[in-house]
Amino acid sequence: MNGLENFRQISSFEKKIILDSLSTTSSKILQFLNELRYFLYISFRQVETRDNYPVVFLLTIDQKRFLELINGNRAIHSGGLYFGFIKRDNFLLSIEGAEFLYKNKIFPEFQQIFLNNKGEKSFLYGNNISKKMIDKFPPKLKKKDFLLVLNNLNEILGISQSRCDSQIIQTLNSKDIVANNLNDKGIYLRKAQ
Secondary structure: OOOOOOEEEOOHHHHHHHHHHHHOOOOHHHHHHHOOOEEEEEEOOOOOOOOOOOEEEEEEHHHHHHHHHOOOOOOOOOOOEEEEEEEOOEEEEOHHHHHHHHHOOOOOHHHEEEEOHHHHHHHHOOOOEEHHHEEEOOOOOOOOOEEEEEOOOOOEEEEEEEOOOHHHHOOOOOOOEEEEEEEEOOHHHHOOO
8 A cells, every 4th residue: 555645745736725815915925835855745534623524734855755766665644744634625824834935035024923922822822813912013904914913022913804904903892802813822732531
């Protein structure tokens, strides 16, 4: 039995889903992923998502070569960087994927929101972002923008989606929600082992 049957390079259809989903996040992503430095693989043994969706991994050329070398009778379920998963013809980026793209300067500055110390703690407990938690927000923020959530040390805490435009934020009360928590690094501590 081929060890890559449930872990294989993505198809053109799956690539289109991923690129279509990510292109709304940043225009630089298309160019970056089309460069042949990285390869996207999909796994149908769902260990990362609780609802058993196909999981996508990002592999370097060296990881891809190694994978091809061990492609004997071994069952392969994952490799490289956990990049996200596909759910109903939509790709959802993981925190690890977001951090990888951030470190490679794919996310422009206007898509970042910085939290104060109390906000960081609250966000890592799984809470949405309220006005009082914010240290700095993008001046041109639009409703439903994808946001990287960072602390004052420029560390990624998670990802979120804005609920309002930047002009509205000034009129909100301190407890009003500015962005929904899509995923945060605290989930690894809250998740059942």
